[in-house]
Amino acid sequence: MRLKHPFHLVVHALLILGSIFMLFPFVWMVTTSFKSEDEILKTGKRIVVLPDAWRPSFLNSEEDTRRIEAAAAQRRLWEDLQAGKPLPEGARKPAKPFETFDNYKLVWGEGESLWSFLGLASSPAAAPGAKKGQQDFYRYFLNTMFVSITITLSSLFTASLAAYAFAFFKFPLKDAIFMGLLGTMMLPQQALLIPNYILLSKLNWINTYAALIVPWVASVYSVFFLRQFFLQLPKDLFEAATIDGCTRFQFYWKVVLPLSKPPMVTLGIFTFLGTWNSFVWPLIVTNDAELRVIQVGLSYFNSEAGTQWGPLMAASCLTIFPLVVMYFLAQRQFVESQATTGMKE
Amino acid sequence: MVHGKRFDWGAYGYLLPVVSIILCFHVLPIFYSLAISFYEWDLMSDPNWVGLENFRRLVDDPMFYKSLVNTLYYVLFSVPLSIGAALLIAMLLNHPIAGIGIYRTIYFLPVITSINAVSIVWNFIYHPEYGLLNKLLALVNIAPRPWLQDPTPLMHLVGHTLGLPWPDWLPAGPSVAMMSIILMSVWKGLGYNVIIFLAGLQNIPKHLYEAATIDGASRWQQFRNITWPLLSPTTFFVFTMSCIGSFQVFSQIYMMTPRGGPMKSTMVIVFYLYQKAFVKFEFGYALAIAFVLFLMVFALTLFNKLYVEKKVHYS
Numbered sequence: 001m002r003l004k005h006p007f008h009l010v011v012h013a014l015l016i017l018g019s020i021f022m023l024f025p026f027v028w029m030v031t032t033s034f035k036s037e038d039e040i041l042k043t044g045k046r047i048v049v050l051p052d053a054w055r056p057s058f059l060n061s062e063e064d065t066r067r068i069e070a071a072a073a074q075r076r077l078w079e080d081l082q083a084g085k086p087l088p089e090g091a092r093k094p095a096k097p098f099e100t101f102d103n104y105k106l107v108w109g110e111g112e113s114l115w116s117f118l119g120l121a122s123s124p125a126a127a128p129g130a131k132k133g134q135q136d137f138y139r140y141f142l143n144t145m146f147v148s149i150t151i152t153l154s155s156l157f158t159a160s161l162a163a164y165a166f167a168f169f170k171f172p173l174k175d176a177i178f179m180g181l182l183g184t185m186m187l188p189q190q191a192l193l194i195p196n197y198i199l200l201s202k203l204n205w206i207n208t209y210a211a212l213i214v215p216w217v218a219s220v221y222s223v224f225f226l227r228q229f230f231l232q233l234p235k236d237l238f239e240a241a242t243i244d245g246c247t248r249f250q251f252y253w254k255v256v257l258p259l260s261k262p263p264m265v266t267l268g269i270f271t272f273l274g275t276w277n278s279f280v281w282p283l284i285v286t287n288d289a290e291l292r293v294i295q296v297g298l299s300y301f302n303s304e305a306g307t308q309w310g311p312l313m314a315a316s317c318l319t320i321f322p323l324v325v326m327y328f329l330a331q332r333q334f335v336e337s338q339a340t341t342g343m344k345e
Numbered sequence: 346m347v348h349g350k351r352f353d354w355g356a357y358g359y360l361l362p363v364v365s366i367i368l369c370f371h372v373l374p375i376f377y378s379l380a381i382s383f384y385e386w387d388l389m390s391d392p393n394w395v396g397l398e399n400f401r402r403l404v405d406d407p408m409f410y411k412s413l414v415n416t417l418y419y420v421l422f423s424v425p426l427s428i429g430a431a432l433l434i435a436m437l438l439n440h441p442i443a444g445i446g447i448y449r450t451i452y453f454l455p456v457i458t459s460i461n462a463v464s465i466v467w468n469f470i471y472h473p474e475y476g477l478l479n480k481l482l483a484l485v486n487i488a489p490r491p492w493l494q495d496p497t498p499l500m501h502l503v504g505h506t507l508g509l510p511w512p513d514w515l516p517a518g519p520s521v522a523m524m525s526i527i528l529m530s531v532w533k534g535l536g537y538n539v540i541i542f543l544a545g546l547q548n549i550p551k552h553l554y555e556a557a558t559i560d561g562a563s564r565w566q567q568f569r570n571i572t573w574p575l576l577s578p579t580t581f582f583v584f585t586m587s588c589i590g591s592f593q594v595f596s597q598i599y600m601m602t603p604r605g606g607p608m609k610s611t612m613v614i615v616f617y618l619y620q621k622a623f624v625k626f627e628f629g630y631a632l633a634i635a636f637v638l639f640l641m642v643f644a645l646t647l648f649n650k651l652y653v654e655k656k657v658h659y660s
Contacts, residue, residue, distance in 0.1 A: 011437050012444075018434055019451045022532065026454070028477060029466040040475065047480050158362040165359035171352050177360065184371050188639040190593055190615055194622050194632055195374035195381065198388065218366035248355060277459045279596050284623055298461045302468070303603055309469050316462035327457050331450060334457065 033313035036098035040309050042067060053100060071097065103314035107137045107301070136289060137318055140297035147212045147282075147293060148275040152268050154213075159222035160264070164252045166223070167230035168238050178227075181220045197284055211285040212293065216275065222267050229263040230256065266333045269326060276323060294319050382632040392629075399633035409634065411609055412617040418519035419527060419594055419613060424587045427531045428580070431538030436572070438539070439546045449543075453536035460533060464600035467529040468493065471601075495521035496607035520610035526597055533597075534590075538583050545579030546572070574658040581657045585649050592642050595619065614638050 027049065032040060034051040046061065052068050060068065075097040081087060165171075166178055196215060197206075205211040233256065241251050257264075279295040286292060292300070298319055305312050327334055382399055386392035403409050434452060438445055455463060470477045471492035479489035498517030504510055511517060519527065549572065557567050573580075595615040598606075605612035605620075614634065622631035 008440060008442050011440050011442055015434070015437050015448050019448060022451050022455060022536075025463065025466045025470060025532070028470065029462075032469065043475075045480055045483050047477065158366070161359040162363040165353075165356040169353035169356035169359070171354065171356040174356075177364070181364070181367060184367055187371060187375055188635070188642065190618065191378055191632070191635040191639050192371060192374050194628055194635065195378040196370055197623075198381070198628065199370075199374060199377075201388065215366065215370035218363040220363070220367060223363055248353070273457060279459075279461055280619075295459060295461045298459075298465065299600060302461070302465055302600055307472075307475070309472075309475070312465050313469070316465045319462040320458040323457050323459070324454075327454070328450075334453065 029313050029316055032309055033103050033317050034100055035310055036071075036102070037308065037310055038067065038071070038098075041307075051100070103310040104318070106311050107315045107318065108141075109136055109138045136292070137294070137297060137315055139290070140292050140294040141318065143291060144276060144294040147209065148272050150213050151216050151275045152271045154217040155219045155222055155271055156264055156268055158218050159267070160226050160257065160260070161252070162223045163226035163230050164256055166227045167233070168235075168251075169248075181223060185220050193280065193284060200285055205285070207286050207288045207291055209291065212282055212291070215281075216278075219271065222271065225267055226260065226263060229260055233259060265330075269330055269333055273323060273326070378632050378635065381629055382636055384629045386628045387626040388628060389626075395629065399629045402630060403633055403637065408609065408612065408617065412612045412614045414516070415519070415523065415609075415611060416592060416594070416613045418523060419530075420588060420591045422519060422524070423527045423530050423591050423594075424584065426527065427534055427538055427587060428583055430531065431535050431583070432542055432576075432580075434535070434539045435542035435546055436568075438543055449540070452539050455533045456536040458533075460596045461600050463533055464529070464597050467525075468601055471525050490521060492525040493522050493601055494607050495525075496610050497521050498610075499524055520607065522602060522606045523611050526601055526611060529601070530591075530594065530597055534587075538587070541583055542576070542579060545576050549575045577657045578659055581649070581654055584653070585646060588645055588649070589642055592638065592645070 031049055031051060031054075034054070036052075039048070039052055044063070046063075048055075048064070050059075052064065052071070055064075057065075074094045077087065077091060077094040078097050081094065087093065166174065200206055200211050205214075237255065238251060241255060242248070246254075277295065278293075279299070282293045282296050283299065286296065298315055301315055302312065381392070383394065383396055384392040385395045385398070438448055469475070473479065473489060473491040473494065476492070478492065482489065498511075498520055500511045500515070500518040502521065553571050553575075554567060557571060562570070593615050594613055598611050598613055598616045599619070602611040605616060615638070618631050618634045618638070621627045621634060
């Protein structure tokens with residue numbers, strides 16, 4: 001075991017190298033989202049990570065210093081103009097100087113309010129100069145929140161009801177129905193898109209929240225997952241409670257649900273994550289901008305924005321922000337349940 | 346049981362929501378779609394019975410073959426790359442070193458993020474003019490490439506570098522554009538495989554390694570005779586799941602090469618299916634493609650189960 005220590009140094013070195021590869025795209029995404037178009041496009045062959053405003057000045061190259069000074073001069077001109085001073089002779093009218101959160105403001109949209117989203121007030125007109133699809137991420141964000149939370153809560157409810165029946169009740173065809181449900185997990189997803197689209201268009205559900213939500217409020221995987229947990233709950237409890245006059249539903253609501261918080265939380269996190277990230281289904285069943293979820297909004301923005309990398313990165317950051325927050329709050333659930341559920345499938 | 350043989354008929358009420366939704370949206374559509382694949386239908390006019398015509402058209406469709414080959418390239422490169430890298434990282438993480446939790450968090454991070462968001466970041470990284478990758482390569486004097494717009498097949502590139510022309514009659518491999526998407530996909534999915542491999546590695550009894558060390562087995566011998574065979578159920582699971590997943594790759598193709606890539610070199614089956622169904626509204630034809638894809642995935646899974654699994658060592 002003499003070699004243990006030096007070998008561990010090699011292990012760390014390799015893992016750190018890998019970590020840089022894994023993390024750098026995120027660093028690049030966040031820092032770029034705080035840069036002005038000038039800073040992104042006018043760096044030539046050099047790799048500049050931090051935005052001008054964040055970088056200590058000793059790191060600046062001559063080029064950077066020149067660019068920063070030019071921007072500062074423009075900013076002074078602009079401030080003077082705002083204060084009502086006349087422009088100096090021969091000076092061009094300065095553009096509005098870049099502020100740290102400008103890219104975010106551009107994609108988030110300042111006009112819409114929670115009230116207009118809920119239909120309680122009319123949506124304000126898009127600001128002049130904004131391109132289509134740029135200013136609507138606020139709406140996409142709320143749409144996605146609404147759809148994801150609704151699906152998460154209702155699929156937890158339907159799955160726990162079914163799992164409760166499978167775990168506690170005796171009824172004819174119980175095993176057949178359970179195996180049948182498990183069997184549906186093997187059906188090809190890509191073959192489902194087209195007939196479901198046709199079904200929804202016959203129901204006139206295309207471009208509705210129902211199309212985004214209803215097909216996903218039942219999950220066989222969740223039923224299976226919760227049933228495994230419910231089977232471990234003591235059967236005696238159920239029998240004692242029903243003899244004492246507790247109804248089936250009361251037992252489910254007052255005993256089973258409170259006891260199964262940990263698996264419900266894990267399952268809820270994964271359902272939320274899956275719904276937040278779902279793309280192909282919403283892409284197909286909605287084309288109305290009002291109903292766009294964030295992944296679809298991002299894909300439209302990606303094809304419309306060209307090389308506006310700052311706003312594109314800001315939109316990407318907004319898209320993954322709730323997920324990253326959730327990930328850091330609930331890391332245990334993420335990593336451990338992936339490891340165990342993965343093996344059982 | 347206190348209740349004896351009494352049935353709880355109310356159980357069906359508890360099952361109703363799940364069963365009805367699964368039936369409506371996940372089971373019946375499959376049978377419906379089998380029927381539609383025998384029609385020509387754009388959803389606007391009445392469906393027109395064409396029998397096996399959709400399947401016959403597939404046989405003559407060069408773009409279908411192209412998408413098939415591109416999909417195979419994607420599977421053949423992304424699955425082994427991802428499994429190899431994940432296994433290596435999992436074995437590194439299996440050492441009793443400090444900071445395992447931090448590494449695990451970092452490697453898993455791309456898995457939870459949205460494929461669309463990270464595709465956009467990689468679009469920027471691969472950008473011919475402003476992209477990070479070309480800037481990094483410039484540091485070591487490698488000429489820039491238009492990564493996602495580069496149709497050069499991998500083997501031509503390798504042949505050119507080595508000074509040996511690649512014969513025309515051999516398949517030339519995925520294009521540079523496709524390799525760029527593969528690299529990004531491996532980066533995105535790696536962490537999931539790492540976590541599964543790590544769980545598998547931790548199930549291997551430590552005393553086997555201790556005994557092997559006492560017997561003087563080298564690290565490679567320990568890997569070959571202990572780790573690899575005992576990990577094979579995990580490897581098999583990861584391999585099967587990765588194959589199924591990569592046959593259905595779509596989002597990153599759509600986000601990174603929205604028109605199917607340079608010379609359609611990133612046109613994969615699901616992307617072709619999407620275009621046929623939801624851009625050109627040829628639903629019958631698209632379903633014929635869907636069924637061929639399903640049969641291929643099914644055949645591959647069956648092959649894995651019957652032949653590959655024979656090599657798996659279950660204790």
